Amino acid sequence: MYWEKELEILERKSLERLQLERLAKTLGQAAKSPYYGRFPEIVRFVQSGMKAIEQIRELPFTSKEDLRNNFPWGLLAADKKDVVRLHSSSGTTGNPTVVYHNRHDLDSWANLMARSMYAAGVRDTDIFQNICGYGLFTGGLGFQYGAEKLGCLSIPAGAGNSLRQIKLMRDFGTSVAHVIPSYLGRLFEVFKDEGLDPRKDTKLHTLVIGAEPHTQEHRLRIEEMFGVKAYNSFGLSEMNGPGVAFECTEQNGLHIWEDAFVVEIIDPVTLQPVADGEVGELVMTTLDRQAMPVIRFRTRDLTRFLPGACPCGRTHRRIERISGRSDDMFIMKGCNVFPMQIEGVLMKLPEVGDDYRILLDTIDEQDEMIVEVEVRQEWFKGDLAFLDRLQRHITRLVRDEVLVRPLIRLVEPGSIPKAEGKAVRVLDRRKK
Ligand code: COA
Ligand code: AMP
Ligand code: ZN
Numbered sequence: 001m002y003w004e005k006e007l008e009i010l011e012r013k014s015l016e017r018l019q020l021e022r023l024a025k026t027l028g029q030a031a032k033s034p035y036y037g038r039f040p041e042i043v044r045f046v047q048s049g050m051k052a053i054e055q056i057r058e059l060p061f062t063s064k065e066d067l068r069n070n071f072p073w074g075l076l077a078a079d080k081k082d083v084v085r086l087h088s089s090s091g092t093t094g095n096p097t098v099v100y101h102n103r104h105d106l107d108s109w110a111n112l113m114a115r116s117m118y119a120a121g122v123r124d125t126d127i128f129q130n131i132c133g134y135g136l137f138t139g140g141l142g143f144q145y146g147a148e149k150l151g152c153l154s155i156p157a158g159a160g161n162s163l164r165q166i167k168l169m170r171d172f173g174t175s176v177a178h179v180i181p182s183y184l185g186r187l188f189e190v191f192k193d194e195g196l197d198p199r200k201d202t203k204l205h206t207l208v209i210g211a212e213p214h215t216q217e218h219r220l221r222i223e224e225m226f227g228v229k230a231y232n233s234f235g236l237s238e239m240n241g242p243g244v245a246f247e248c249t250e251q252n253g254l255h256i257w258e259d260a261f262v263v264e265i266i267d268p269v270t271l272q273p274v275a276d277g278e279v280g281e282l283v284m285t286t287l288d289r290q291a292m293p294v295i296r297f298r299t300r301d302l303t304r305f306l307p308g309a310c311p312c313g314r315t316h317r318r319i320e321r322i323s324g325r326s327d328d329m330f331i332m333k334g335c336n337v338f339p340m341q342i343e344g345v346l347m348k349l350p351e352v353g354d355d356y357r358i359l360l361d362t363i364d365e366q367d368e369m370i371v372e373v374e375v376r377q378e379w380f381k382g383d384l385a386f387l388d389r390l391q392r393h394i395t396r397l398v399r400d401e402v403l404v405r406p407l408i409r410l411v412e413p414g415s416i417p418k419a420e421g422k423a424v425r426v427l428d429r430r431k432k
Pocket of ligand 1: 131133134137138139140158159160161162163180183186190211241332333334335366403404405406
């Protein structure tokens with residue numbers, strides 16, 4: 001029933017005591033980093049201790065901006081020789097955000113992943129296929145080490161190449177797969193093109209879906225298409241990656257692992273806690289990380305705590321599926337995109353005019369990002385070969401920046417519709 005019974009069903013009072021103990025250690029560790037060591041509030045708590053977990057509200061928030069401004073080593077709290085891995089994701093513009101791990105951190109993360117997958121019913125008898133980007137994306141190695149710790153036979157398939165994904169599933173009898181939900185429509189189409197039905201022609205019984213927002217209706221459609229149970233997996237690189245919050249087999253919200261994180265939900269405008277059960281921005285503090293503790297990280301993800309106890313017996317609170325963001329980031333094919341990144345690329349080019357527009361659409365069951373770019377009149381009148389070269393050049397620059405290939409449409413100046421005098425930057429028409 002549980003991966004770590006004593007921690008997963010810990011009575012709330014004991015869980016809070018454990019949080020307080022771990023927070024004291026975390027603050028002591030964080031204060032060793034050049035960045036956090038500068039905050040008198042942190043140093044004060046390191047010296048005099050914290051009496052109740054609510055006092056965390058006296059500590060400063062950390063934003064993606066802070067991580068980027070202190071790139072690359074500012075938040076590192078350990079000796080570089082003890083750090084064994086980093087993960088990095090792109091920021092709005094300029095420096096990426098980087099998270100460092102020592103061996104303890106990686107073990108702790110793998111354990112949270114194993115715990116999460118176990119809660120969703122995955123067992124060591126399962127054959128697990130990870131259809132997700134490896135490399136710097138945390139979903140690759142994060143799920144990989146978790147599945148190995150759990151004891152599954154794991155297939156590190158990576159993203160892309162749908163035909164090979166299906167062959168792997170059929171050759172080895174994959175029973176569980178981790179997949180980004182928006183890709184499952186495309187995968188299903190390829191099954192159909194091959195004359196196959198995943199319900200009959202695979203041994204899949206469980207899908208773990210996450211890394212991007214999706215609705216309950218989308219989940220039900222996925223369950224129907226593949227004949228499986230699909231469980232929501234939530235995480236973010238700054239808090240390791242996946243393994244932060246996960247659905248148990250009750251499918252009634254995501255348990256957020258409170259022995260590993262302090263969780264707050266705040267009003268993104270007033271920065272004060274919202275009333276219990278109200279939607280706000282998730283703020284998280286690591287409790288079991290040594291190389292790079294992060295304090296009160298503003299995730300920008302909007303959610304709320306769900307009331308009541310879960311029939312599974314786990315005492316860690318549940319959050320509702322993520323309902324939006326308090327910034328303008330969107331996720332395309334599992335890659336985070338800030339419109340400013342695209343603007344940054346376009347505005348460096350002398351041929352590009354004043355306006356651009358990002359259209360997100362589902363074409364043949366595959367999500368695509370179309371970027372309409374106004375070209376200055378003198379260039380727009382240029383020959384077709386020139387425009388073709390410009391289009392390919394912009395495609396490459398945007399792809400290098402956001403990691404997905406955009407469809408670039410070059411358009412005449414003034415042709416992008418304006419909303420109240422301003423160009424509408426992102427239009428999301430994706431099938432949800
Ligand atoms: N996951 C897995 N495969 C995907 C995918 C996704 N989210 N989105 C598209 N693909 C597949 C496509 O279907 C295509 O394979 P096929 O033609 O055999 O069906 C292949 O990847 C390339 O697709 P394309 O549309 O040309 O992609 P791109 O160049 O714009 O992007 C990806 C390349 C998909 C590899 C890149 O976006 C990626 O790595 N996405 C996954 C990110 C991820 O894992 N995020 C989780 C972080 S925790
Ligand atoms: P990254 O740091 O690149 O792993 O991206 C993390 C972000 O992906 C989160 O802050 C969320 O916005 C989004 N995300 C991850 N998992 C989910 C999920 N299950 N539902 C909705 N959004 C998610
Ligand atoms: Zn539960």
